[in-house]
Amino acid sequence: MKNKTFLKIAVLSVFFVQMGIGTITPALASIAAAFPTISFTTLLLVSTGAVLISVPATLISGRLAGNVIKYKTLLIIGMLLFIFGGIAPYFMTDFFAILAVRAIFGIGLGIVTPLGAALIIAFFDGEVRAQMMGFGNVAANVGGILFQLLGGIAASAFWGYSFLVHGLGIVTFILILFLPEPAKAPCTSAGEIKPKMPASVYGFAFAIFAIMILLYPLLVNMSTLIAVGSMGGPADAALVLTMFTVGGMIAGFIFAKVFRIFQKNTFALGLGLLAIAMASIGFGNTILFMYIGATAAGFGFSFIVPTIFMDLGAAVHPSQIPTASGIVLASMNIGGFTSAYFFALMAYVLGQTGILKFPFYFSLAAFTIGAIAYVLIKLKKADVLLPE
Known part of the structure; x- marks a missing residue:
């Protein structure tokens, strides 16, 4: 029972970070004030650029997960990129360097995003699967509120502090280190066409x-x-x-x-x-x-x-x-x-x-x-x- 409970918590923690993209939204005005020479359209790339970069990463992650690379390995890589790319702008003063590490953050987010639902389908069946899908949405929404709320509070002191909030991803990172690997699904059965x-x-x-x-x-x-x-x-x-x-x-x-x-x-x-x-x-x-x-x-x-x-x-x-x-x-x-x-x-x-x-x-x-x-x-x- 304990192992089953931990499995559920670990899987739901993957959903928790999926809304991390909204962390710096409350800080955009403060970031704009810190970089007055940057047009607002370009400034928005700090947020929207990460979303765009996450799209191909999501597609690639979905294709690799469980077939070419283990779920757990992909999750670890994705969360390391999420944490590093999320926190790194705090230590930077060049706007375009910030954009570069935000791209790294977007790749990490894109890698992690499709794996939550895939893990639920791999680990659970029937009504438990339906419950976990619902709880996954709860975890994502809780994460969205927490990331955005703390990002706004941090930005009220200094715009750079909002990036440190991505450190919440360390909780997910620790949990997935102990996540079991789902049994690999066979691509074909005997005599079955791919x-x-x-x-x-x-x-x-x-x-x-x-x-x-x-x-x-x-x-x-x-x-x-x-x-x-x-x-x-x-x-x-x-x-x-x-x-x-x-x-x-x-x-x-x-x-x-x-x-x-x-x-x-x-x-x-x-x-x-x-x-x-x-x-x-x-x-x-x-x-x-x-x-x-x-x-x-x-x-x-x-x-x-x-x-x-x-x-x-x-x-x-x-x-x-x-x-x-x-x-x-x-x-x-x-x-x-x-x-x-x-x-x-x-x-x-x-x-x-x-x-x-x-x-x-x-x-x-x-x-x-x-x-x-x-x-x-x-x-x-x-x-x-x-x-x-």
Whole structure:
């Protein structure tokens, strides 16, 4: 029992560091003040550059894990890069040197990111797997809150201190040193042809890519919405966004029970909650509606992600799990990065340029159509399978 409990804690610690990318977000203004000659667009590369670098690292890590390199070895390499690349800027005064080590941090983060879900699928089955997927979201959200909160507190004293917060990754590093290696999944059985990656994996990847595009305006535009609508200031925006995380944490705790009831329709439930979130923010004009929208979005997103990984575990050969996880998670990061460009294009095409709430109206329509279409397709498939 003790070994099983430690295994769960060690695996969940991998999720804990996945939100470490947000550590320095509260410090960006302080970093900008420290480097006044650097344009703000270039300055943002301290955060966005690491995200971009993490994408190919995630894909490569997923392909190597468990097949070419052991999970544990990859985790150790990834966490060493995460810790070194995260902390090193504290000791630097040259902005471009900071960018270079942030790239190292991004590689480390990218290596680690697909391994949490892959380890859950490798170590656990059935309802325990569903519980761990939910708890993984909880651990990621707790990590996100802690990294960002401590990063903000540290930056209030000195911008460089925010980078030291990445040292929390040492806890994960110590835990994974004692993590057992999952049994290597055979690529083929006797007489079995080497499996190809199922097309459904790319369907899951596209789904999370599209969802991130549609969801991201909530995460990046909230402070502007609140300020323009005279609903509050930066502190209010921070509290609203915290409710996204809180909603995600609660959803993580109850995911296994919800999934037991709704099964794959949990995906449609998540889309429905995201539609409610966009309606609340799009049509609401008080801070209360912003809180409702952010909380509903946290629930919806944290129902969707583990559902995708549950389906992923059932769809692919065990030897393909790390690669499939890497493809899906890389698509999620690309979706977040692409969101602003997508909505700028849509606003131009639809004549909505300058309409601050346009992304929320668009996302409301897309999530509503997606939820209804998913349910109708499932019902149609069920009718086809019924015997005459």
